[in-house]
Amino acid sequence: MPDDHSYAQTSQSTPGRNTPEQSELPDSTDKDPSGMPTYAVELEGLTKVYQAAGNAEEKRALSSVDLKIPRGSIFGLLGPNGAGKSTLINILAGLVNKTSGSAKIWGHDIVDEMRPARMSIGVVPQELNFDPFFTPLELLELQAGLYGVPKSERRSEEILDVMGLTDKAKTYTRSLSGGMKRRLMVGKAMVHNPPVLVLDEPTAGVDIELRQQLWAYVRELNKRGTTILLTTHYLEEAEELCDEIAIINHGQVIACDTTQALLARIESKTLTLTLGEDLDSLPGSFTAFHVEQKSARELTFTYKSDDGQLAEILKAAHVAGLSILDLTTDQGDLEDIFLQLTRGAHNATA
Numbered sequence: 054m055p056d057d058h059s060y061a062q063t064s065q066s067t068p069g070r071n072t073p074e075q076s077e078l079p080d081s082t083d084k085d086p087s088g089m090p091t092y093a094v095e096l097e098g099l100t101k102v103y104q105a106a107g108n109a110e111e112k113r114a115l116s117s118v119d120l121k122i123p124r125g126s127i128f129g130l131l132g133p134n135g136a137g138k139s140t141l142i143n144i145l146a147g148l149v150n151k152t153s154g155s156a157k158i159w160g161h162d163i164v165d166e167m168r169p170a171r172m173s174i175g176v177v178p179q180e181l182n183f184d185p186f187f188t189p190l191e192l193l194e195l196q197a198g199l200y201g202v203p204k205s206e207r208r209s210e211e212i213l214d215v216m217g218l219t220d221k222a223k224t225y226t227r228s229l230s231g232g233m234k235r236r237l238m239v240g241k242a243m244v245h246n247p248p249v250l251v252l253d254e255p256t257a258g259v260d261i262e263l264r265q266q267l268w269a270y271v272r273e274l275n276k277r278g279t280t281i282l283l284t285t286h287y288l289e290e291a292e293e294l295c296d297e298i299a300i301i302n303h304g305q306v307i308a309c310d311t312t313q314a315l316l317a318r319i320e321s322k323t324l325t326l327t328l329g330e331d332l333d334s335l336p337g338s339f340t341a342f343h344v345e346q347k348s349a350r351e352l353t354f355t356y357k358s359d360d361g362q363l364a365e366i367l368k369a370a371h372v373a374g375l376s377i378l379d380l381t382t383d384q385g386d387l388e389d390i391f392l393q394l395t396r397g398a399h400n401a402t403a
C-alpha cells in the first residue's frame with residue numbers, strides 16, 4: 054500500500070471542507086458531547102418503489118428500511134443480487150429519489166438539508182463512471198470543482214499518491230488497468246474529504262493483492278475517523294473488516310447486529326477426529342451423537358455449540374478407547390449465517 058502517512062499529515066494541516074470536526078450540525082438530540090452525530094447515517098422507514106416502465110413491472114426495491122450506522126464504524130451491507138443494496142446507496146448519493154421514509158447523513162436530512170448531506174458523503178459506485186479521455190489528475194480536479202472545493206484546499210496530488218497512481222497522473226484513464234480504475238474511483242469519492250465513505254462492491258473483479266491493499270487503506274481511513282459503509286459479496290471480507298453488518302433481502306433488513314453477535318448465531322459446529330488406527334465400525338457409545346465416518350481414520354461430529362456436547366463426545370471417544378491423533382473444529386462462518394437467513398426469508402415469502 055502506498056504510504057498513507059503523508060496524506061494524514063497534509064490533510065490535518067489543510068483540512069477538507071467537511072472533516073468531522075468542522076461539519077455543522079442541525080439541532081439534534083442525536084449528538085454526543087463532541088458535537089458529532091452518534092450515527093453517521095440514519096434511515097427510517099426508507100422505501101423505494103421503481104415505477105413500471107415499458108415491459109418492466111413496478112418494483113419495490115426497499116421496503117421500510119430502518120438502519121442506524123454508528124459514527125466511526127465499518128458497516129457492511131450484505132445481501133443477494135437484487136436485494137436493494139445499490140438502491141439504498143444510490144438514495145444516499147442523491148442518484149435515486151426515495152419514495153417515502155427518511156434518510157440522514159451526518160445528521161443532515163437528504164431532502165431538507167441536501168447540500169450539507171451531500172457534502173458529508175463520498176460514494177464509490179458499483180459501476181465505473183468516468184470519461185476515459187480524462188487523466189486521473191484532471192478527473193480529481195473536476196470532481197473537486199463540482200464539490201466547490203477551493204483551489205487552495207484541493208488535494209488531488211496527495212490523493213493520487215495515496216492511491217499509488219502518481220506515475221499515471223497524466224495518462225488517459227482508459228489506459229489504466231481495472232484495479233487502477235477502481236482506486237481512482239475511491240480517490241474521486243474523497244476529494245471533498247467526507248466523514249462518511251460509501252463503497253458499493255469496491256473489490257468486485259479486483260485481484261487478491263489489490264483487494265488487500267484497498268482494504269488496508271479502508272482500515273486506515275477508518276482509523277483516522279472516517280465512517281465506512283460498504284457492500285460486498287465476499288463474506289469473508291465482511292467478516293474480517295466490518296464491526297457491524299446488516300443483511301438485506303427482498304428490500305428488507307432481515308438481520309442487523311455486530312459481526313460477533315451474528316457469528317454467535319451459528320447453531321451447529323463440527324468436530325473432526327483423526328484416529329491413530331483404522332476403525333471398522335462405530336463404537337456403541339457414539340449412537341447418541343450425529344456422527345459420520347468420512348474414512349477409516351476420520352470421524353466428523355456435528356453438534357450444537359451451546360449445550361456442552363463437545364465434552365460428551367470427547368468422553369465417549371475416550372471410553373471407546375480410541376487413540377486420537379488430531380482434532381479440529383469448524384466454527385462455521387458468516388456464509389452459514391447468510392445462507393441460513395436469506396433462505397429462511399425466501400421460504401417465508403414464497
Ligand SMILES: Nc1ncnc2c1ncn2[C@@H]1O[C@H](COP(=O)(O)OP(=O)(O)OP(=O)(O)O)[C@@H](O)[C@H]1O
Pocket residue numbers: 103104109112113114132133134135136137138139140141179
Ligand atoms: N433504475 C431501476 N429501475 C427499475 N428497477 C430497478 C432499477 N434499479 C434497480 N432496480 C431493481 O430493484 C431491485 C434492487 O436492485 P439493486 O441494484 O438495489 O440490488 P443490489 O442489492 O445492489 O444487487 P447486486 O448485488 O446485484 O448489486 C432489483 O430487482 C432491480 O432489478
Ligand SMILES: [Mg+2]
Pocket residue numbers: 138139140179253
Ligand atoms: Mg448493487
